Amino acid sequence: MTVIIAEATNVSGNLKITAALTVAAPAAPDLSAEIAAVTSLDVSCFIRSWNPEIQTNSGSAPPRVCTTAQMPVEGYSQFSAVELRYVYDPQAATSTDDNKARLMFAQGTEINFVVRKGLPFTTAWAAGQYSEVWKMRAGRQNYVRSGDDEFAEFEISQMFYPLAEPTHGQVVA
Amino acid sequence: MTEFVRVSLPESGTEASVSAEYAKALKLKVLKDERAERSGRALAPTRAGGRPLKPRTTVAAKKAAANVAVGNPDAQTSSAAAGGKSGGAPASPQGAKA
Numbered sequence: 001m002t003v004i005i006a007e008a009t010n011v012s013g014n015l016k017i018t019a020a021l022t023v024a025a026p027a028a029p030d031l032s033a034e035i036a037a038v039t040s041l042d043v044s045c046f047i048r049s050w051n052p053e054i055q056t057n058s059g060s061a062p063p064r065v066c067t068t069a070q071m072p073v074e075g076y077s078q079f080s081a082v083e084l085r086y087v088y089d090p091q092a093a094t095s096t097d098d099n100k101a102r103l104m105f106a107q108g109t110e111i112n113f114v115v116r117k118g119l120p121f122t123t124a125w126a127a128g129q130y131s132e133v134w135k136m137r138a139g140r141q142n143y144v145r146s147g148d149d150e151f152a153e154f155e156i157s158q159m160f161y162p163l164a165e166p167t168h169g170q171v172v173a
Numbered sequence: 174m175t176e177f178v179r180v181s182l183p184e185s186g187t188e189a190s191v192s193a194e195y196a197k198a199l200k201l202k203v204l205k206d207e208r209a210e211r212s213g214r215a216l217a218p219t220r221a222g223g224r225p226l227k228p229r230t231t232v233a234a235k236k237a238a239a240n241v242a243v244g245n246p247d248a249q250t251s252s253a254a255a256g257g258k259s260g261g262a263p264a265s266p267q268g269a270k271a
Contacts, residue, residue, distance in 0.1 A: 022185060022187045024187065033185035034185060036184075037183070037184040037185065039199060039201065104191075107174070107175045108175045109191060109192060110190065
């Protein structure tokens with residue numbers, strides 16, 4: 001048997017995230033009408049990190065008198081709210097470019113995050129690329145700072161609440 | 174609390190709820206003001222410019238108003254019994270029969 005040395009893809013710089021207001025078919029987000037819509041926003045250079053967590057319960061069926069070994073059984077999947085932290089300009093109008101994420105992610109807004117992994121963020125979206133779509137509802141915007149040292153920046157911390165399971169698919173033209 | 178409006182998205186033609194501030198900044202076409210439903214009661218209908226529509230008057234109410242003007246109490250009674258909302262004091266059922 002041939003040994004396959006699978007190639008890994010570096011995350012750094014290879015993540016592109018576009019926030020779209022609507023994605024009609026999450027398995028096939030539309031390039032022109034949804035991803036590149038004027039209402040959509042590429043937030044790759046706004047947010048600090050993207051790593052939603054999903055936990056799957058595991059348990060085991062109640063034992064019987066004769067049971068000598070209990071095997072694990074897969075339970076429900078639990079989606080956690082995702083905290084996103086992103087930059088903004090405290091002294092600019094909300095309509096400015098630096099505040100576009102702040103403006104779009106108003107509390108209660110439903111956002112579809114179309115995520116592309118494994119290609120440089122500078123590469124434009126194109127039909128055929130693989131993507132994930134996360135539909136979430138924006139929580140409260142908390143105006144915080146990134147840290148306590150001299151490198152700290154003003155930023156917004158906001159929870160996003162998944163509304164559906166993420167969908168994996170391909171972009172269509 | 175965010176003020177939401179229903180907008181039409183230009184490329185896809187689909188609708189979405191966005192903040193009023195966002196819709197204004199992106200000059201999106203607002204379809205429906207969701208604030209109207211907040212109290213459970215719809216806002217009064219308005220014309221395109223935002224002026225309120227003139228309240229509708231039924232034919233019976235108009236007749237009753239006209240009869241009050243000419244001092245015809247019988248006609249007033251009959252139109253009030255028919256459901257007219259304007260005019261003088263409502264007549265008693267006996268008066269309507271007479």
